[in-house]
Amino acid sequence: MNILQLCYLISAILFIIGIKSLSSPITAKRGMQLAALGMLTAIVGTFFDHRIVSYHWIIAGITLGTLLSLPISLWIPMTKIPQRIAFSHACGALAACLIGAAEYYNYHMEITSISMGIIGVEVMLGALTFTGSLMVAAKLHGLLPGRPLIYKNQNIVNLSLFALMIGMLIYICLNPAVNAVFYWLLSLSFLFGVFLVTPIGAADMPVVIAIFNSYGGLIGAAMGFMLGNKIQIITGALDGASGFILSMLMCKAMNRSIMNVLFGAFGKVDTKVEKNASHQDETKSVKTISTDDALNFFEHARYVIIVPGFGMAASQAHYALREFADKLKANGVNIKYAIHPVAGRMPGHMNVLLAEANVPYTELFDMEEINAEFAHADIALVIGANDVTNPSARTVVSSPIYGMPILNVDQAKKIIVLKRSMNPGFSGVDNELYYHDHTWLLFGDAKDSLTKLAYGFKRNWGH
């Protein structure tokens, strides 16, 4: 065993400790610092690899990469974390894809079918993850429309393109020296990544980000197989498992399968239209409420559960929310936050925003922990969350979101919903919750409303 292998062994151990430490917020930070140390060990060890003859390209790349990484790590606001993570997946995938292509370029005359298979999978997954993740980032950042872009026979086009790519992969494994097929496969994979994400709407991005996280792991592992590098295989397997578990959790929280998320957009339009049409017949009315009346409710409340959703991130209302919650707490009100697994645009999105606004994590509760408590709450305050609170997910079998586990917001004694307008949520389903006789809607920008509430509450409390 040489020094290089020893370095890699140490870093593998530190990575595993780092991931393990994430099981608790108390140990997480220290653990990730150890993981960073592990990364440093691996990189420094690699510098002494006897195969390396020149350093100028390496130093140039590391310098440029470090400079480019600063804007997306030090200065990026927390509300933009989902697109930043997606961008990061794109970077990792491109790196692996290019190294795969470089290896093929240099050795295509002499490699075996098995090596070719590994490189093929690496390059194919790498290319489609690169463009796919860029699409995800663009959709989340608002550069592309967040709604699903759908055209006729989309699934047939996508599936035949995928079948063609698999066919080319098999062909090139049997004939590794045929250059042109490899580069066609590479180009088609880039294209497929774009096609794959086009029909997926922004609200399904938690699943898609997790899937690309998982692909990132598989690509890393494939690169490890190709270069005979054990540490890359280990981290690839860890990442792959992480992305896989997260995507499963997200799908479970939406009561949908991965296939349905990836290819389901097509069927969705019909149900949406049908659903909206059926609601036209019924004449239901909602109750609106002014800030002053809402304050009156809060004056008499003892226990308030806050339900944040993507709307809170969109209007950056988390600081105003925390301010209002502080006022309530100072007045002896018990405050808890109910976090649905798919609230927001990526796994854990709400937790990060609330943590940024200095909400202690001991006040944040998962769906399973808090659902039984809504019946005891005086007020459920819903901020920009829609589908995850819709009671028709429990009862209306024809609803597109039927079967999705939801927060039991409707069981609270009073429900106040902060809402920008009456537009339905992402699924296009009208929210029954708004028509309950103990629900009041407070229209307006969530941030403004919360600021007014926080200010108003201070005044009332004063005398």
Added chain:
Amino acid sequence: MPNGLEIIDVYIFVLAGFLGFHLITRIPPLLHTPLMAATNAISGIALIGAIAVAGQNYNLFTNILAFIAVTCATINVVGGFIITNRILSMFKNENKSDNP
């Protein structure tokens, strides 16, 4: 020269996969975003593969591809660890929440 598929590597992959599965199922939803940021950072280990290729001076084309790969992987490593640290620094429990 690219490696073939060595059986020992497959063993490592399978065992590490199981280990990852067990470690990650125990991570609470609270920390799922930092988990993603962390796996991003750790997947930047592709940097060592990219470094090994970039330093071998095959030809200009390979060097340029490897240079881009080194750049991308470095973005993930440096950016990933910084942002994970930033996110984790924000998570406070009640006793410490009075700090500025």
